[in-house]
Amino acid sequence: MKSSLLPLGLVLASFCLGAAQAIAEPTFSHVEHQFWIYQHIDGQAHFRFPWDAEANDVQYNKEALPDFAKACLDVTDASFKNALSSVDAARKMQDLAAKGATSKFLVLMNVIQSKADYSQLRQWDRDAYFYQWNDLRSKPSLFLSDFRSGFWVWEVVSWPGSCLQPPIEELHRYLDYVGQRLGVKN
Amino acid sequence: MKISNLLAPFLFLSLSCSETPWPFSENDVTHVEHSTVKQQAIGNCWLYAQASWLESMLQSSWSKEVDVSETYWEYWDLYEKLISGSQKLDDSVNTGGSWFRSNHLIETYGWIEEGLFIKEESGMIKSSAQACAEKYIARESTEGGRLGPQHERTPSYVKSELNKAFSCGGQYAVDIDEAFELRHSAADTMLRDPKNEKEKSLVDWLDDWTEVHNSTRGYAAYEGKKLPSRGTLATYRSWEKRLKRALNDHQPVVLSFFVSFNAPDQNGLFNLNTLAQKGSLGQSGGHMVVLHDYTVTHVPLLDYVGEGERDAETKEAALLGDLDYVVVKNSWGAYRDDRPWLGDGYSRITWDYLTKTYWDEESQAFYPFLQSLVFPPGY
Numbered sequence: 001m002k003s004s005l006l007p008l009g010l011v012l013a014s015f016c017l018g019a020a021q022a023i024a025e026p027t028f029s030h031v032e033h034q035f036w037i038y039q040h041i042d043g044q045a046h047f048r049f050p051w052d053a054e055a056n057d058v059q060y061n062k063e064a065l066p067d068f069a070k071a072c073l074d075v076t077d078a079s080f081k082n083a084l085s086s087v088d089a090a091r092k093m094q095d096l097a098a099k100g101a102t103s104k105f106l107v108l109m110n111v112i113q114s115k116a117d118y119s120q121l122r123q124w125d126r127d128a129y130f131y132q133w134n135d136l137r138s139k140p141s142l143f144l145s146d147f148r149s150g151f152w153v154w155e156v157v158s159w160p161g162s163c164l165q166p167p168i169e170e171l172h173r174y175l176d177y178v179g180q181r182l183g184v185k186n
Numbered sequence: 187m188k189i190s191n192l193l194a195p196f197l198f199l200s201l202s203c204s205e206t207p208w209p210f211s212e213n214d215v216t217h218v219e220h221s222t223v224k225q226q227a228i229g230n231c232w233l234y235a236q237a238s239w240l241e242s243m244l245q246s247s248w249s250k251e252v253d254v255s256e257t258y259w260e261y262w263d264l265y266e267k268l269i270s271g272s273q274k275l276d277d278s279v280n281t282g283g284s285w286f287r288s289n290h291l292i293e294t295y296g297w298i299e300e301g302l303f304i305k306e307e308s309g310m311i312k313s314s315a316q317a318c319a320e321k322y323i324a325r326e327s328t329e330g331g332r333l334g335p336q337h338e339r340t341p342s343y344v345k346s347e348l349n350k351a352f353s354c355g356g357q358y359a360v361d362i363d364e365a366f367e368l369r370h371s372a373a374d375t376m377l378r379d380p381k382n383e384k385e386k387s388l389v390d391w392l393d394d395w396t397e398v399h400n401s402t403r404g405y406a407a408y409e410g411k412k413l414p415s416r417g418t419l420a421t422y423r424s425w426e427k428r429l430k431r432a433l434n435d436h437q438p439v440v441l442s443f444f445v446s447f448n449a450p451d452q453n454g455l456f457n458l459n460t461l462a463q464k465g466s467l468g469q470s471g472g473h474m475v476v477l478h479d480y481t482v483t484h485v486p487l488l489d490y491v492g493e494g495e496r497d498a499e500t501k502e503a504a505l506l507g508d509l510d511y512v513v514v515k516n517s518w519g520a521y522r523d524d525r526p527w528l529g530d531g532y533s534r535i536t537w538d539y540l541t542k543t544y545w546d547e548e549s550q551a552f553y554p555f556l557q558s559l560v561f562p563p564g565y
Contacts, residue, residue, distance in 0.1 A: 124408065125409065141543075141545050142411055143462070143543060144462050144466075173413055174413060181538070
């Protein structure tokens with residue numbers, strides 16, 4: 001699996017110079033990209049998910065993306081960095097890391113043809129959202145999330161003219177929730 | 187609610203009982219009156235929950251513990267299913283039910299003390315008669331069996347067969363018509379309202395208690411990796427407040443939920459971290475229990491309020507906190523060697539567990555663990 005490292009540490013470090021309270025550099029061990037490019041057959045989106053098929057349609061090469069998705073990828077990387085390097089998010093991530101949370105990141109882009117496909121994606125539980133995913137071969141689900149392993153996922157949806165990013169408010173709700181789960185012994 | 191038969195295999199396991207009272211912690215919120223914990227022998231937790239509810243109501247009104255017969259209701263449930271044909275021609279006995287169904291059974295057939303139906307099972311934790319009946323019906327409601335042909339399932343014939351089925355091969359004398367004569371009818375059973383001391387009949391109480399079903403299913407059907415929406419959380423917050431107020435006033439709130447045997451930790455606390463570590467639901471299915479107590483976090487000035495009966499001021503403060511876990515009277519027995527985490531038979535379930543969704547492989551959708559709550563009037 002190819003991976004591309006994002007300069008999160010640098011962004012956070014420079015941001016934190018002006019912060020009242022110093023925050024240590026984040027401990028993101030690495031960041032990966034996945035591109036889920038949906039085929040459009042008979043007016044419907046099709047994709048072989050990693051948990052449904054022996055061979056899946058997940059791609060790792062950004063050169064294979066259509067132009068609108070390449071543009072969305074630039075927006076995504078910037079949004080991802082900005083969101084996670086804000087003082088609040090960085091502090092929460094730092095607290096979670098201290099409680100043993102994973103430090104691996106995955107940027108997952110769903111590439112579809114039109115808005116009509118988006119409602120179909122929602123039925124498949126795909127959406128622009130920030131969450132944790134334990135096993136890349138199993139369907140992600142909150143109830144089975146063990147936040148000490150796996151990846152944090154920044155999932156986006158791209159189609160011509162649109163580039164949906166996870167809501168920042170939801171990111172904070174999610175991080176707060178993980179803090180609660182990791183805060184108890186069991 | 188459809189109760190899964192998945193739980194049934196667990197219920198035949200041996201029981202190690204003790205009369206030792208559970209050592210409740212001294213920093214306890216409330217304490218709903220409950221009778222002795224029993225152990226269901228077949229997949230009819232809904233009848234045990236209904237009996238626990240009634241026993242708690244009777245205990246509050248009559249100031250004594252009453253042993254209500256679940257077997258008597260099980261008999262009538264099977265009777266109706268055999269007559270109507272909903273007990274199909276196969277060897278899987280339909281023991282499922284719901285709060286609605288058990289209400290119907292009480293309103294139609296009343297209730298009876300265990301010793302007045304099968305006297306040998308009076309005071310027993312686990313019913314042999316029910317296990318015998320399930321086995322008998324599984325055998326006889328098949329092609330060529332005594333309960334096979336639907337046209338032969340007349341009321342008197344089915345009763346004679348069920349009398350035999352519940353007798354465990356003649357070990358017990360079972361006569362349902364005689365028991366019916368001795369029953370307490372729901373209309374004649376008067377129960378006192380613990381809030382205002384007024385009495386009303388069991389029929390009225392059953393009408394007044396309201397079951398609220400979790401309607402977040404449509405949303406949860408495809409939102410498994412997400413946190414509950416703010417709208418869903420508002421619903422849960424409202425239920426949380428109703429539940430706490432009712433328990434503070436010693437009302438036996440009834441809970442239906444989806445139970446996973448991979449969720450309890452070594453202390454019997456059902457929680458998502460333990461489940462996540464196991465990585466799958468494992469043995470699981472629908473379950474119904476009656477609430478007993480709760481704990482809260484983030485209480486102003488107190489931070490945390492644990493289990494047990496507290497003063498009125500602390501209970502009022504507990505309403506402002508976040509529900510941590512509920513304590514429920516279960517129907518899986520107590521002090522069992524094979525399930526030491528059951529302890530005294532009261533289980534603890536985190537609100538976090540109840541308010542999240544699980545993935546159902548069969549229907550390929552996410553469903554909420556919390557299925558319904560039955561609230562008393564005025565809450």
